[in-house]
Amino acid sequence: MRAIRFSAQLGFTIEEYTLKAITEYAPAIEAVSHERVRDEFIKIVMSRHPEPAMNLLQKTGLLAVLFPEIEEGVGITQNKHHVYTVFEHCVKSLQFAAEFEYAFHIRIAALLHDVGKPRTRRFANGDNTFYGHEIVGARMAEVFMKRLKFPSDLTKQVTHLVRHHMFYYDVGKVTPAGARRLLRRVGKDNFDDLIKLRIAERKGSGVPKAEPYRLRHLQFMVEQASKEPISVGQLAVTGNDLIHELGLRPGPMIGGILHALLAQVLEDPKKNDKNHLLEQARNLQEKTPEELKQLGESAIEKEEKKQEEEIKRKYHV
Template sequence: MCALSMSSNSRIEQSHQQLFQMLGPLLIQSDKAYLVGGLVRDSLLGCIPRDLDIAVSGDASAVARSITKVLGGNLVVMDEARNYFRVVLREESRLDTIRTIDVSALYGDIFQDLARRDFTIDAMAVPLHNYLSGNWRESIIDPCNGLRDLELGLIRATGTEVFLEDSLRALRAVRLVAQLGFAIEEDTRDSIQRHAGAIQDISSERLRDELLAILAAPGASSSLYLMDELGLLLMVIPELDQGRGVTQPKEHYWDVFRHNIETVAAVEGLLERNLTPAWILDEVPWDDYLKKHFQEISSDGHSRATLCKLTGLLHDIAKPATKTVEPSGKIRFLGHNRIGADMASAILQRLRLSGKGVEMVQLMVDLHMRPGQMSQNVEIPTPRAIYRYFRRAENVAIDTIFLNLADYVAARGPYLQHAEWVAYAGMVRHILEVGLFQDEAVTQSRILDGHTLIKHLSLSSGPLVGRLLNIVKEAQAAGEIGTEEEAINLARKQMKTFHKEGVHA
């Protein structure tokens, strides 16, 4: 977490000197320009700022266009009526850590403008020329006592109308709690609860962005519980409420509602390597390859890790609808993975997640039990079964394996025993290691291609060739063949089987 410091933080200031020197000439169109919001807050806390917020007098759109032209990026109209624009810098255009530059027109003078902002810790400003001079801490404009709340570690609304003006600010308060480790001031908390229902009127895109930002921040499960306490979680994903109080088989510690959230915690603990007890992590493979895999940006500007946490939240969304209790008392949730995949897809389409993101989550939900079902009693799955899983799971095979491990940890909760975990995690680790080896072996050492197959078996191009090549790849992955001759013989033998079944080239 960051800590308040009024002393100079030269590392942060120097890292942005080039950016601000470039911005200076672009702001001559404005009589006054101020750095406001997160940059001032983060600089005071010693955090590395990611976004820049500038308030200017005059035409903010002209300033934003100039910044876009000079620095390179995309201009987004955030609120034309309020003269509010965002410059999203292209990766190659970014200077140090800054990703976006928000430009807005001053509402009245700087004091009136800051009074309209959401939280006191973001209602501070510094004239741009003072920031460049190096003595900016002496020039902080702080009409809402943001410095006081930084010292107290509080998220406090600037006024009583904050959440009426923009109800999304309630979710932003939760995100700030996660990012800064602060607490929400009591009156602010009460106000959020009173106006929680209003976030249903917020655009799906804005809800999506805040939800993903909350999941991306540390302690995502704690944030979800806080959202629930404030009445916000079910305003975003009302389907989750159906799991509250829904009991599960005796192996499960939590009801369905809490299990979904605890799975988010387990995903994060596995990927951040901070899950306790420590012996859980001893059985889970981790290296630079896996670390980079989960850092990869996958959807809506967020990483695979964030998407995996989102999937953890939704993976058992259909359990309430599929629950049955047999006369013996046995509880079943038949088909909850398949139905849940469709439900998750509908929820995420409603939130305007990208098509790629929806497909990834949908597939993970559908397959989240599969790694544990590939063998009986934690026996080692066959190479063929592992190959088929990786082929079916496509680009979320690794992600789904980690989701499955997290699901197991969250299901047992405090009931989890060391010996059972060693056995289960060992089996799943085998799936991961063999699957990655097979993928590398088949990709780098292809022993038969379509042209050669067509030539030797006198085939025509078409779906049959693809089927035969898949059979060859599976046999190669299973270690049953290793040469072109063996591959051709296998394909020829399979053709005889196809002919008996009435399949022709």
Template sequence: MIWKLNDNLLNLGKIFHKNGYSIYLVGGAVRNMVLGLDPKDYDLTTDATPEEVMRMFKRVIPTGIQHGTVTILFGCDQYEVTTFRSEGKYTDNRRPESIKYISDLNEDLRRRDFTINSMAIDLKDLKLYDPNSGLLDIKSKLIRAIGNPVDRFEEDSLRLMRACRFASQLGFSIESATLVGISNKASNIVNISYERIRDEFSKILLSQKPSYGLDLLRKTGILKEILPELFNCYGIKQNEYHRWDVYHHCLYSCDASKNILEIRLAVLFHDIGKVDSQKLNSKGRITFYNHELIGADIAKNILTRLKYPNHVINKVNHLIKHHMFNYSSDLSDQAIRRFISRVGIQNIDDLLELKRADIKGFDTDSIDNNINKFVNHINKVKTKDAAFTVGDLNITGNDLYEFANIPKNKDMGKILKELLDVVLDDPSQNYIDNLLKLAKEMYFKK
């Protein structure tokens, strides 16, 4: 193979070689290059100790020096460099108690997680080193743990999710012994921080076909540990309009949605409230009344537990809460204006994307022309000079105070909302003299 490495990286390698040390590109960068993908970052390994690396370069950050890792700032780039090492016992399912510097590259590569991540390229002659047959597993599209899978997952329980994530991102299968090892050690995932679980979960969610990785989490037992709320959707039957149970409907809807984190989270959890809201009506038909409100609260709890940022939590909560909107083709302009006002004009596109994905999740061949008509109707109403929020009114609180003698208190807020209701019904009412007149009538009648 011909490796295309940038000059900055090769020049860094020359400094190591000039000083009598070896230096290799390792990990995900090599895997991606073998796959024909662009490397996202460059991790390096060397026989130089961190102290020796810091003597060779002027700008070095001791990012993980206790584990033999430093970050070199070189040119406009930065490179994480780790000294060849072997590792002591793992007692916390995450980090070794101790490390020992070694001089053998192959031994260093054997301590890594999966064969596809254990290849190295010598920056001197660009030779590929592959002691664990990672190249063969890439050709076979397999995720395989190095050595005994149980040992690898005992060392670092995050590898349980990483295996499923790599399979999802690359479209690979997980080798049978590795899959058994994941299932045997799935309960250890609770020893990993929620932040790290969140990051792996997000990467699965943003893969080309998230349903594949998510279902691997279910089959191996990981999903039950980290997302019992979604796991409990498995086997929950729906009414006759649905082809799938709640769990599969959510996963297939997720596959059909745009690759944007907030949207995929909202789509994945949009029906999660159906487990708690399911009932049989008098005709023996399954119903899920208010599942969107229940689901919005459940999703908020999940995302809070996984420590997502507040703006993500609030966005997802809002989309789920409003996803059961009426989009029939006979809605009036007034109804459309109230819909836009209720959900927020800034959320319209994302909410429509959730609805399209929801429709696809009924049946992958589903097409609903009414949604397209609804979108056209919304766009038509949006182009008109309409007010959808209090801020869109052609009057302000200061105007009410100055010209209508209405004090700046909670009554003013109520009146502004009542004025918005008037304008939502009839946009022609949105001019200041009329609004002042209406405001006085509203206030002085109280």
């Protein structure tokens, strides 16, 4: 296994007789501790050439001994969305993750994301289906990670990515509410990693797809949905401050003044100072609550539109 790791790190070809010897003695690697296997495996995954290394592990029989879950994908054909077998697709996804210099947990998720397909493959309506493979795969990924003694937090991270890698998104069909539900389901901290995993596995499918725009649009929708709503709660003053400092009575006037103050702060965030806002509030008491509230609502609408345009430019949508 170390020889294969060196070939992955340094990019050389293993000599024929050495490769035969590795194949002959492959079963003996069962005597090696899981920790040592894990350490070599990490170095392969983090190398520049993990794809040929994984192919060598399979060719020599080491894969079947050490990583039987991955071996199950060898020769398993997929459907019209893929040109490669499950094993080939997973390994190519890993290779693209390496080329993009993704972190280890994303690379290992790319390798394991479809590990549940062989156990869920069914033939229906002239094509293979793999319903629920992400659920089965997540369980298999957890067993895999625990067997190799990976830390529990890393195990959870990888398992979570495998479990949710099949998220659905179609431009024009997913609403802001749908984007918020996706964000709640996968977690804000995991979202960027999930996008990277989708990019790697799409590149590894061998079938060109118009995915980049969809992913950029999804990132736009999710970032927009994750922003805190613009409200008077962002002000350095509260309704109680207006009551106690200015002697105002509770009522619509309080809300109206706060909305008008918010309009000023949205125009110039430096004005969000308690003393300054109280001084401005004194000058607003001549207007009606309706006029004041309209000032705030117009400013909020303008700011939300500005933020939306900024996010659109960020993701080129």
